Amino acid sequence: xxxxxxxxxxxxxxxxxxxxxxxxxxxxxxxxxxxxxxxxxxxxxxxxxxxxxxxxxxxxxxxxxxxxxxxxxxxxxxxxxxxxxxxxxxxxxxxxxxxxxxxxxxxxxxxxxxxxxxxxxxxxxxxxxxxxxxxxxxxxxxxxxxxxxxxxxxxxxxxxxxxxxxxxxxxxxxxxx
Amino acid sequence: xxxxxxxxxxxxxxxxxxxxxxxxxxxxxxxxxxxxxxxxxxxxxxxxxxxxxxxxxxxxxxxxxxxxxxxxxxxxxxxxxxxxxxxxxxxxxxxxxxxxxxxxxxxxxxxxxxxxxxxxxxxxxxxxxxxxxxxxxxxxxxxxxxxxxxxxxxxxxxxxxxxxxxxxxxxxxxxxxxxxxxxxxxxxxxxxxxxxxxxxxxxxxxxxxxxxxxxxxxxxxxxxxxxxxxxxxxxxxxxxxxxxxxxxxxxxxxxxxxxxxxxxxxxxxxxxxxxxxxxxxxxxxxxxxxxxxxxxxxxxxxxxxxxxxxxxxxxxxxxxxxxxxxxxxxxxxxxxxxxxxxxxxxxxxxxxxxxxxxxxxxxxxxxxxxxxxxxxxxxxxxxxxxxxxxxxxxxxxxxxxxxxxxxxxxxxxxxxxxxxxxxxxxxxxxxxxxxxxxxxxxxxxxxxxxxxxxxxxxxxxxxxxxxxxxxxxxxxxxxxxxxx
Numbered sequence: 001x002x003x004x005x006x007x008x009x010x011x012x013x014x015x016x017x018x019x020x021x022x023x024x025x026x027x028x029x030x031x032x033x034x035x036x037x038x039x040x041x042x043x044x045x046x047x048x049x050x051x052x053x054x055x056x057x058x059x060x061x062x063x064x065x066x067x068x069x070x071x072x073x074x075x076x077x078x079x080x081x082x083x084x085x086x087x088x089x090x091x092x093x094x095x096x097x098x099x100x101x102x103x104x105x106x107x108x109x110x111x112x113x114x115x116x117x118x119x120x121x122x123x124x125x126x127x128x129x130x131x132x133x134x135x136x137x138x139x140x141x142x143x144x145x146x147x148x149x150x151x152x153x154x155x156x157x158x159x160x161x162x163x164x165x166x167x168x169x170x171x172x173x174x175x176x177x
Numbered sequence: 178x179x180x181x182x183x184x185x186x187x188x189x190x191x192x193x194x195x196x197x198x199x200x201x202x203x204x205x206x207x208x209x210x211x212x213x214x215x216x217x218x219x220x221x222x223x224x225x226x227x228x229x230x231x232x233x234x235x236x237x238x239x240x241x242x243x244x245x246x247x248x249x250x251x252x253x254x255x256x257x258x259x260x261x262x263x264x265x266x267x268x269x270x271x272x273x274x275x276x277x278x279x280x281x282x283x284x285x286x287x288x289x290x291x292x293x294x295x296x297x298x299x300x301x302x303x304x305x306x307x308x309x310x311x312x313x314x315x316x317x318x319x320x321x322x323x324x325x326x327x328x329x330x331x332x333x334x335x336x337x338x339x340x341x342x343x344x345x346x347x348x349x350x351x352x353x354x355x356x357x358x359x360x361x362x363x364x365x366x367x368x369x370x371x372x373x374x375x376x377x378x379x380x381x382x383x384x385x386x387x388x389x390x391x392x393x394x395x396x397x398x399x400x401x402x403x404x405x406x407x408x409x410x411x412x413x414x415x416x417x418x419x420x421x422x423x424x425x426x427x428x429x430x431x432x433x434x435x436x437x438x439x440x441x442x443x444x445x446x447x448x449x450x451x452x453x454x455x456x457x458x459x460x461x462x463x464x465x466x467x468x469x470x471x472x473x474x475x476x477x478x479x480x481x482x483x484x485x486x487x488x489x490x491x492x493x494x495x496x497x498x499x500x501x502x503x504x505x506x507x508x509x510x511x512x513x514x515x516x517x518x519x520x521x522x523x524x525x526x527x528x529x530x531x532x533x534x535x536x537x538x539x540x541x542x543x544x545x546x547x548x549x550x551x552x553x554x555x556x557x558x559x560x561x562x563x564x565x566x567x568x569x570x571x572x573x574x575x576x577x578x579x580x581x582x583x584x585x586x587x588x589x590x591x592x593x594x595x596x597x598x599x600x601x602x603x604x605x606x607x608x609x610x611x612x613x614x615x616x617x618x619x620x621x622x623x624x625x626x627x628x629x630x631x632x633x634x635x636x637x638x639x640x641x642x643x644x645x646x647x648x649x650x651x652x653x654x655x656x657x658x659x660x661x
Binding site for chain 2: 060
């Protein structure tokens with residue numbers, strides 16, 4: 001009797017661990033909490049957007065009606081989370097065909113620094129596997145012109161800002177009309 | 178050496194005091210004293226901030242300490258004569274709870290842990306900052322109702338300029354403890370209970386949608402706690418094991434939910450009605466108490482919003498509370514009709530879900546899309562639930578196929594709460610759509626941030642309760658066979 005109870009208990013815990021491992025390995029994961037906050041001051045948190053969220057969840061929350069330009073093909077220089085976006089946007093709203101635009105080309109360092117700094121002012125920052133090498137971690141700045149939040153058809157462009165920095169920004173911020 | 182200034186001592190003391198009161202009051206079910214203390218603290222803190230808004234010269238923390246001390250005093254008076262052992266245990270429980278909160282504050286600060294970025298959370302700490310500074314920018318009607326009161330109120334008791342750092346993990350812990358207590362009220366087999374809960378913990382803590390709530394600046398884990406406590410109360414009524422502390426515990430849970438958000442009134446409505454039915458042998462005053470606890474706290478904070486109800490102004494909300502209590506009296510009148518019985522009430526609860534779905538299909542062209550989105554969130558991972566929902570469905574099917582015997586009254590009532598609450602959550606989401614766009618629209622969108630996806634946390638206590646009741650039957654069946 002005691003033996004069968006022990007076996008049943010071991011089985012239950014093993015199955016639970018199996019479910020946990022499946023959740024970790026076989027399903028999408030984003031982030032659980034923001035870490036390494038330098039301050040808990042409410043104004044600073046809101047003003048500087050210190051709380052993190054991943055680009056994919058930000059797209060789901062704020063850009064439901066949008067189209068996504070050149071996130072790149074996952075595994076071929078594109079964002080790893082690109083395949084997840086298919087469920088919400090369908091292939092017709094994602095331009096997988098083009099590679100991520102490298103905005104470093106043809107601009108001076110000062111211009112690029114100013115641009116990055118502007119994006120950070122309003123952007124959410126998060127860390128995700130680098131599109132160019134999934135073994136590395138890259139920072140992604142996600143931002144958009146807040147006046148366009150409800151705009152149907154807003155276009156979010158995936159760009160490379162630095163060696164380990166990428167951006168997901170709406171096209172009005174790029175002047176890409 | 179840890180800097181003791183990292184700890185918010187006055188608020189920690191207040192929580193400790195309320196824990197003493199909760200422990201002494203719930204001596205018959207001590208394990209529930211911690212979650213109920215958390216609920217009591219949130220209600221007391223919200224009340225203190227409400228007083229500060231009405232009388233700006235007072236200090237909210239001082240008011241909170243006075244309320245907490247008053248709670249302890251009243252419980253000591255109520256519980257007399259009190260065995261020395263109970264008093265010692267109450268102080269020990271208080272020390273443990275205060276220590277837990279203190280450790281949480283230190284760990285949170287040292288690790289710099291905080292909420293993930295979510296618009297609602299940022300709005301909440303913005304309102305909370307206003308409460309703290311005494312500059313309350315009364316929000317517009319719908320925004321004010323949606324954001325609620327209790328969360329920004331108790332969060333405003335943090336250090337100057339900050340929210341209440343380290344409290345949310347304690348709330349999450351309270352939700353887990355309340356769920357354990359709920360399960361322990363359902364089954365007597367301790368081995369099965371502990372193994373099931375250990376397995377449940379492994380699964381829940383590996384589910385990102387759940388663990389996000391450890392620090393998420395929102396009311397979800399608190400509402401999870403509330404539902405677990407309410408289910409414990411409801412089951413005590415089902416089994417006729419209720420005492421006076423059951424009634425107080427249920428009222429505290431209802432009042433806390435009412436303090437938090439306006440839509441909680443709708444989400445809790447089915448549970449409130451089922452409680453009123455199951456407590457029909459209780460004195461009328463006790464049952465009216467459930468409705469007063471649900472509607473009066475809401476009316477009290479809604480009157481400080483920047484708008485009144487159409488044509489009624491600020492008197493509208495107190496009037497709404499009176500109407501709510503009158504509705505309760507009407508429900509009580511129905512409960513004594515000769516044609517009303519358990520079976521009918523259970524069918525009505527299930528019918529609410531069916532009715533809601535029919536309404537959705539009739540009035541919204543996006544209902545099917547919503548259902549598909551819900552499937553994607555729950556089973557394909559975009560709601561960050563991992564393999565958990567799929568496993569729970571498979572487990573339930575397996576347990577049902579292993580034992581197809583008649584279901585118990587407990588199972589029937591818990592099932593009624595789960596399905597009717599799920600329906601109320603969909604209705605609340607429709608209300609949200611109506612207030613924003615004037616149409617029902619879609620009630621589920623893809624992604625973790627979808628309201629229904631996040632609110633699914635409320636159903637965890639009910640769902641695991643149903644599973645463990647099934648598991649116990651299967652366990653007993655196999656145990657019986659092995660004995661033979």
